[in-house]
Amino acid sequence: MKYVTILLLSCLALNSCKNGTNDPNSSASETPSGIYTITVLPEHNNISKELTISFDDATKKVSGHSGCNQFFGTYKIEGNALNFSQMGSTRKMCEPAANALETAMLQSLDRINAYTIKDNMLHLNVDSNTIIQAVKN
Numbered sequence: 001m002k003y004v005t006i007l008l009l010s011c012l013a014l015n016s017c018k019n020g021t022n023d024p025n026s027s028a029s030e031t032p033s034g035i036y037t038i039t040v041l042p043e044h045n046n047i048s049k050e051l052t053i054s055f056d057d058a059t060k061k062v063s064g065h066s067g068c069n070q071f072f073g074t075y076k077i078e079g080n081a082l083n084f085s086q087m088g089s090t091r092k093m094c095e096p097a098a099n100a101l102e103t104a105m106l107q108s109l110d111r112i113n114a115y116t117i118k119d120n121m122l123h124l125n126v127d128s129n130t131i132i133q134a135v136k137n
Contacts, residue, residue: 030117031077033057035064036134042108044101051105053122053134067101068094071109082115082124108132 038051053064055075062084063072073087087109094102112132114125124132 031055031057032082032115032117032122035137036122037137038105038132038134040130040133041101041104042131044104047101049098049101051101052137053109053132066105068092068098069102071106077115080114080116082112084109084112105132 032055035052035054038047038053041047041051049065049067051065051067053062055062060074060076061072062075063070066089069090069092071087071089074085076083076085087106089106108131109124111126112124114127116123116125120136122134122136123130124134
């Protein structure tokens, strides 16, 4: 009986040491921080302007360049869930192409509800579908 109890406790201890994922590339503990350059945006295959998004982990503030104007706001992360709030932007006049790019980016950010990070690439997702992809600077 003593050996059965020791074996059972050993199995429980080893099982509790698992990290909960079988994916060695999983990013559950890695959170976005720093500056990223956006490389993929819905309906914009050729991004001619530098689009950026910056995460400040200490203040939970997000900011960046959306094609013509600067945007800013706050974000909240719980696990791999990501939500932006209190978003705003500057309002300078832009050319029509920059306006279209900016509108697409800001509307996409409004829909984001999750993220993953893999190989220095930030994937901003709606559910499990990546709609914005960015590389860390």
